Amino acid sequence: MNSFWNENLKLFEQRFPELASQLNKATCPDMVLMQAKNGMTVASHNGLMLHSKYDPKKEAENLIKQFDGEKSDTALFLGFGLGYAVIEFAEKYPDKTIMIAESRSDFFFTALENADWTPVFRHPKLIITAGADLAQAKEILSTLNATTLHVFRTKAQSAHDEEYFTSLEKAVLQNAEKEKVNTNTLEKFSHLWTSNSLRNLRTMEKFDGANKYLNLGREIPFTVIAAGPSLETLLPHLSEIKKRSMIVCVDTALHACLKAGVEPDFIILADPQYYCSLHLEFLRSPSSILLAEIAAYPSVLRFQCREIVLFTSLFPIGQYFEKQCGTKGQLLAGGSVTTSAWDFARLCDSRRIYIAGMDLGFPGMQTHIRGSKFEEKIHAASCRTKNAETDNASCLISASPYFASDYDGNKILTDKKMALYSWWFETHCTKAREQGAETYSLTPQSQAIKGIERSSIEEFLKLPEIEELKKEFFARAQEMAAKYPRPDMTPLIEKFTSSILVLKQLAKKGLDITKKTEADRTRIEDSNYKLNQIDNQILKSEVKDAASLVFPTQRQLEKLASQIPNQTEADKQLYSIRYSKIIYTQLLKSTEELEKFFPIFS
Secondary structure: OOOHHHHHHHHHHHHOHHHHHHOOOOOOOOEEEEEOOOOOEEEEEOOEEOOOOOOHHHHHHHHHOOOOOOOOOEEEEEOOOOOHHHHHHHHHOOOOEEEEEOOOHHHHHHHHHHOOOHHHHOOOOEEEOOOOOHHHHHHHHOOOOHHHEEEEOOHHHHHHHHHHHHHHHHHHHHHHHHHHHHHHHHHHHHHHHHHHHHHOHHHHHOOEEHHHHOOOOOOOOEEEEOOOHHHHHOHHHHHHHHHHOEEEEEHHHHHHHHHOOOOOOEEEOOOOOHHHHHHHOOOOEEEEEEEEOOOOOHHHHHOOEEEEEEOOOOOHHHHHHHHHHOOOOOOOOOOOHHHHHHHHHHHOOOOEEEEEOOOOOOHHHOOOOOOOHHHHHHHHOOOOOOOHHHHHHHHHHOOOOEEEEEOOOOEEEEOHHHHHHHHHHHHHHHHHHHOOOEEEEOOOOOEOOOOEEEOOHHHHOOOOOOHHHHHHHHHHHHHHHOOOOOOOHHHHHHHHHHHHHHHHHHHHHHHHHHHHHHHOHHHHHHHHHHHHHHHHHHHHOOOHHHHHOOOOOHHHHHHHHOOOOOOOHHHHHHHHHHHHHHHHHHHHHHHHHHHOOHHHHO
16 A cells, blocks of 8 residues: 555544445556656546646646635535645645545545545545535535535546536536525515515414425325416316316416316415516415415415415514414425425425426427416517517527427427526435435426426326315314414514614614724724624524524625725724624614514504
């Protein structure tokens, strides 16, 4: 064994004992080792050199120069050869996070045999996924902030498992896009979510939670109805589909279902925007149950239906109150109401979930089923200079379009936004399959998703009718509801309002200290001590997360912080004080915005 082996292995086993116990510590038999011009060991695999034949250290240094420590806090190495770039990074950036991903453990141990990994194993922030399968590696990746992650991947060092590393790199890009979309959405709609949640608080004591259906649908097929253009092909069969399954209809598809003469068993609306509430406008479905959350636009919770049931809020105010009085029933959010509809079927423990009209693309160059609110809006706004065709074309090309395949192998136009939903369903449907729940698409015109199998309407209609199973399902749900008593919101609201007022006084106190310190720099040391005490009180506040919904995002804070003077020595001494001033100013604004709603609670 090479002289590096014993020390590297000892450090690895000390740092990651559980991982070390799981891996076979064999090295790669088909990796060819040789000496570079500068005397360092290098390797090739399948005829590809993994490092420079002349100076692998210089090569690693040049690669690491691509890392921008101002913008990134994590380095992800997708493959690493013998690890020279990882070693170089560990020495240069002791305060950054390192994640190394390698599908083959024999590649990892060959690196430990031939290079000094001491700086890596002694690095304080290190994550290793050697030998992990793709799902495990993706799960670990999802815990990192993708927007501040830098990916190092060289073609030769990842060629031995190109599909694995490409999939991981794609997951990073999708996570980054998702985080970017989430930030944009938060900045745009946080005030609306706050307003809706506070106006609807009393409904928490009026409506049951979705958890009353928990695990009651194991024997029942569920059909999720989405509003893609392909849904039109199934509308003639919808009444028969309802006889054989529990129909969960997304809000955008309700008009089409009712027009076909079928009231869904469940309707789900997850988007708090006013425009989404219009999907229910002028409609009624007396035999349906509406699933929504307290952040929904208030008119939604007045919809004429059999019953309104709440699921756990996606937003901090609703989550604060559920911590006080009990959860309503958690549904996963994947950016689309269809993801929540699918997860409701999973909450019910259905083992056969069918999806219709979830196209994740534009079959026939259409964006939505005919007659949907989206299409009606386009036609209503149509004029000579901006007709329906123009608006439709804009939808098709506005988000980096590209072609994917449908279930028949035909090309379907999709885009970057749809890729996020596709990735969500691929991840969760594959995981559900491992747990015994299969997902099928009833519309072959939809984009083919790994983890969702094709099924024909002809095969579906061979399923038995389940009227009695449905009756039993709803009867048992009413019995289950008694286990989740509805809360008395009055004392919870009183506690919330008083806690917000305390938070407001802390913000005022902190702001006063920062202003006085700006005027007199001799106060800096004493002020920092007092501000730390205030910050600790804020961090202990139960309502801080609720207030965070109308607090600026990190991106907005960075923009405000960029305006703080930092040129002179005096400016530098006051920088942290002035940054604290920004925080307290924004916190004060947040509490004052929440305070505007206090009258409606009384």
